[in-house]
Amino acid sequence: MPRRTTELLRGGALIVVATAVVLFGFGANNYQLQAGTTLAMAVVLCLAWNIVGGYMGYPSFGTAAFFGLGAYAGGIAQTYGLPMGLAWAAAALVGAVFAIVLGAILLRLRGHYFAIGTIAVVEVMREIANNWDALTGGAIGLSLPILAGSPRFAGIFFYLAMWALALLALLLTVAVARSKFGFGLRCIRQNEDAASMVGVDVFKFKVAAFVTSGIVIALAGAIYASMVGFIEPKDAFNILLSIEVPVMVMLGAAGTVLGPVIGAIVYVVLRELVWVNFINFHSAILGVIIVAVIYFIPKGLLREFSLTRWRKWTAPPAPAGQG
Amino acid sequence: MIAQYVANGLLIGSLYACLAVGFSLIYGVLNIINVLHGTFVVLGAYMTIYCAQLLGISPLISALVGCAVMFVFGYLVQRLLINEVVAAPVFISFTLIFGLDLLVNNAMIQGFTATPRSLLVDYGSISLFGLSLSVARLGAMALALVLTGALYWLLRHSQMGRAIIAVRMDRHAAALLGIRVPRVYAITFGIGALMAAAAGGALALVYPITPLLSGVFLGKSFVICVLGGLGSVPGALVGGLALGMLESFGTIVFGSQWSTTVGFVLMLLVLVLRPTGLAGRKGYE
Numbered sequence: 016m017p018r019r020t021t022e023l024l025r026g027g028a029l030i031v032v033a034t035a036v037v038l039f040g041f042g043a044n045n046y047q048l049q050a051g052t053t054l055a056m057a058v059v060l061c062l063a064w065n066i067v068g069g070y071m072g073y074p075s076f077g078t079a080a081f082f083g084l085g086a087y088a089g090g091i092a093q094t095y096g097l098p099m100g101l102a103w104a105a106a107a108l109v110g111a112v113f114a115i116v117l118g119a120i121l122l123r124l125r126g127h128y129f130a131i132g133t134i135a136v137v138e139v140m141r142e143i144a145n146n147w148d149a150l151t152g153g154a155i156g157l158s159l160p161i162l163a164g165s166p167r168f169a170g171i172f173f174y175l176a177m178w179a180l181a182l183l184a185l186l187l188t189v190a191v192a193r194s195k196f197g198f199g200l201r202c203i204r205q206n207e208d209a210a211s212m213v214g215v216d217v218f219k220f221k222v223a224a225f226v227t228s229g230i231v232i233a234l235a236g237a238i239y240a241s242m243v244g245f246i247e248p249k250d251a252f253n254i255l256l257s258i259e260v261p262v263m264v265m266l267g268a269a270g271t272v273l274g275p276v277i278g279a280i281v282y283v284v285l286r287e288l289v290w291v292n293f294i295n296f297h298s299a300i301l302g303v304i305i306v307a308v309i310y311f312i313p314k315g316l317l318r319e320f321s322l323t324r325w326r327k328w329t330a331p332p333a334p335a336g337q338g
Numbered sequence: 339m340i341a342q343y344v345a346n347g348l349l350i351g352s353l354y355a356c357l358a359v360g361f362s363l364i365y366g367v368l369n370i371i372n373v374l375h376g377t378f379v380v381l382g383a384y385m386t387i388y389c390a391q392l393l394g395i396s397p398l399i400s401a402l403v404g405c406a407v408m409f410v411f412g413y414l415v416q417r418l419l420i421n422e423v424v425a426a427p428v429f430i431s432f433t434l435i436f437g438l439d440l441l442v443n444n445a446m447i448q449g450f451t452a453t454p455r456s457l458l459v460d461y462g463s464i465s466l467f468g469l470s471l472s473v474a475r476l477g478a479m480a481l482a483l484v485l486t487g488a489l490y491w492l493l494r495h496s497q498m499g500r501a502i503i504a505v506r507m508d509r510h511a512a513a514l515l516g517i518r519v520p521r522v523y524a525i526t527f528g529i530g531a532l533m534a535a536a537a538g539g540a541l542a543l544v545y546p547i548t549p550l551l552s553g554v555f556l557g558k559s560f561v562i563c564v565l566g567g568l569g570s571v572p573g574a575l576v577g578g579l580a581l582g583m584l585e586s587f588g589t590i591v592f593g594s595q596w597s598t599t600v601g602f603v604l605m606l607l608v609l610v611l612r613p614t615g616l617a618g619r620k621g622y623e
Contacts, residue, residue: 074429120610126428127371127568131560132609135602138557142599254553258436261429299444305437309423309430 033182040174048170052242054283055177056235057263061275062184063231064260069269070197071224072204073122076257077133080117080140081229083251085110085236087144090157090246099162103237110233111226118225122218125207134254141252156247159240173242180238184231188272191227200224204270259301266308268315277317343586349475351582353540356482357555358562359489359574360533366569367506367526368424373435374415375534376556377442380549382408382535383542384446387455397457401481401539405532412531417524424523439552446549454546478540485536489529490571502526506569557598561605 036051043051060078067075088109092102121132144151151157162169191197199220202210211217240246259282261269267278282304289300312319357379364372385404390397419438423431464471493499504512505522513519537555541547558581563569566577581601588600 068429074427074432120606124609127365127369128609130371130428130432131564132606135560135606135609139599139602139606142596142602146595146599258433262433262437265433295448296444298440302437302440302444305433305440306419309434309437313426313430 029185033178036178037175040171040178043174045167045170048174050283050287052170052174052177054280055174055181056239057260057279057283058181058276059177059184059235060232060256060260061264061267061279062181062188063228063235065188065264065269065271065275066191066200066224066228068261069264069271069275070191070200070204071221072270073221074126074130074261075133075228076130076254076261077117077121077136078232078260079252079254079257080133080137081110081114081232082236082239082256083137083140083144083248083253084113085233086240086246086251087151087157087236088233089237090159090240091150093159093241094157099241102241103234106237107230107234110229110236113233114226114229115222118222118229122221122225134257137252137254137257141248144248144252151248154248156245159244159246161244162241169242173238176238177235177242180231180234185272185276187227187231188275191224192272196220196223201270255298255301258305262301262305262308265315266304266312268317271315271317274315274317278315281316343590344583345471347583347586348579349471349479349582350585351579352479352482352486353537353544353578354558354562354581355575355578356486356533356540357537358559358566358578359486359571360530360537361559362563362566362569362574363489363502363533363571364527364530365563367502368416368420368523370420370424370431370435371428372527372530373432373439373556374442375530375559376552376554377439377446377549378408378412378531378534379538379541379555380446380547380552381411381442382538383547384450384455384538385535386539386542387457387547390457397539397543398477398481401536401542404535404539408535409528409532411528413524413528415531416527417520420527421520421523443549443552446552450549452548452550454548455542456546457542472544474543478543481540482537485533486571486575489533493571498522498525502529554598558601561601564605564608 040048040051060082064075064078067073085106089102089106092105093099097105117136121129121136124132145154147153162172164172191200199210199215202213202215203217203220207217236251240251263278263282264275265278266282267276268274285304290297293300360378361372361375364370364375382401382404385407386397386400389395389400389403393400395403415438420431420435423434464473464476493503501512501517501522502525504515504517505519505526509519512522538547562574562577562581564577565580566573566575584601584604585597588597592600
């Protein structure tokens with residue numbers, strides 16, 4: 016197919032899906048709305064993580080740090096009387112600044128050290144939120160002003176807001192994947208020293224990726240905070256979130272545009288179907304999913320079941336020496 | 339007064355050294371972050387508690403029983419599950435072990451419930467140079483230090499210990515010399531679990547234990563290993579004592595609610611400024 020046609024088809028598909036998502040929002044009952052919003056949030060977080068963890072290949076477990084930071088920044092701004100939209104913008108700004116500072120420090124580390132560093136940041140942030148009573152309300156939590164209008168209106172509003180952010184994250188990912196920036200990130204994933212040698216400004220690229228990802232995650236946190244109306248440290252800075260998100264991305268396929276979306280959908284649907292019935296075994300089931308993903312589909316569903324792979328199976332074997 | 343804080347810091351620091359040494363060993367040899375470590379500590383503690391309470395044997399023997407069981411458990415977990423991902427990128431091994439940890443931890447909460455348990459031994463306390471030292475704490479410290487020392491000695495002098503060090507220096511060269519690397523991996527993991535169980539047993543003498551604490555123990559192991567330099571036994575000792583002192587004095591300066599945070603912040607600083615740890619070079623013993 017000519018490239019132009021493919022592009023048109025993709026654009027058309029996106030519009031169809033987006034329309035379906037919006038229509039579903041207006042027709043759904045409360046449970047479906049809530050599940051839909053959860054799904055949208057998972058998609059957002061996965062796409063954002065994918066820029067750092069997938070394209071750049073840095074094992075970040077800092078998702079919860081940015082999410083919690085966004086939730087608290089937005090929440091605190093709202094309790095001080097800022098309108099919701101401005102509070103979300105403030106959260107994005109705080110996320111960006113935090114990502115620059117943190118990135119400049121942590122992105123010097125590699126491998127295990129980077130992973131440990133990001134986890135430590137989540138722990139430190141949670142303790143700060145726990146203990147800084149005057150600003151965050153401490154362990155008791157922080158209550159936000161409730162959105163005016165009926166609960167149903169609020170439900171639809173946040174559903175659409177979250178999906179709008181998901182769309183933004185998707186377009187951002189497409190832009191990253193097709194740009195020189197994304198190419199540079201992929202170079203860094205393959206070999207950071209070599210990338211630096213051929214002229215990729217490694218440090219700047221890494222911080223830029225961290226900031227892009229951080230802003231989106233902080234925004235998701237802020238929208239989440241406005242939606243639930245109440246946040247507490249152990250929820251906002253939940254280390255499980257830092258693990259779940261990469262697992263979802265891996266389930267789909269890291270370092271691709273659609274992988275994180277597919278992973279998030281499969282994971283959230285699985286969770287809704289299974290966890291409702293086994294509430295006591297919540298984390299055990301998550302554990303089983305993680306183990307299964309790593310043993311059986313380490314490259315992700317998208318790559319396992321992709322067309323190219325199908326062709327490779329059906330095509331005659333490649334001549335020796337081509338790997 | 340200051341001397342009392344120093345003494346407390348040293349007492350808890352020795353426990354911390356024992357807590358982290360297995361974690362550090364596994365990191366050094368297998369090059370993986372053992373997220374299960376905290377869970378191993380809690381399992382060891384529970385085994386000590388149950389053995390002592392149900393069978394009525396002394397806490398020391400119970401702790402050793404717990405160690406033996408955990409060695410076998412660790413050996414099997416590595417051989418059957420973790421060995422598959424040992425050569426994979428950090429992200430894969432980390433996530434897999436985290437998944438295993440979620441499974442075991444959930445099982446523990448279901449099996450043991452989240453209620454804190456402890457051995458509640460009261461041997462009184464002795465007075466030394468005007469300091470009051472609880473005998474149970476001294477015993478826990480002795481147990482921790484003896485086992486850490488024994489591990490250090492074994493690594494340097496036993497055949498298996500030298501094989502472990504060889505694998506850690508260069509796994510390919512070690513394989514060429516006829517060392518069965520997968521077996522060394524599994525035994526190392528078993529030793530790591532054993533040391534975790536020992537720390538758990540010692541901690542059970544001093545603190546109430548719940549399955550929910552596994553994350554705390556894991557976090558402390560992280561901090562200690564980074565402080566002392568990831569992957570060395572003396573490093574774990576230095577890091578453990580450093581964290582013990584830090585928490586003891588941090589409580590005076592910042593208040594007890596910040597003690598965890600102080601540890602983590604210091605760890606981040608060390609990670610960035612001096613990734614080889616306070617003890618300096620990357621050790622091999």
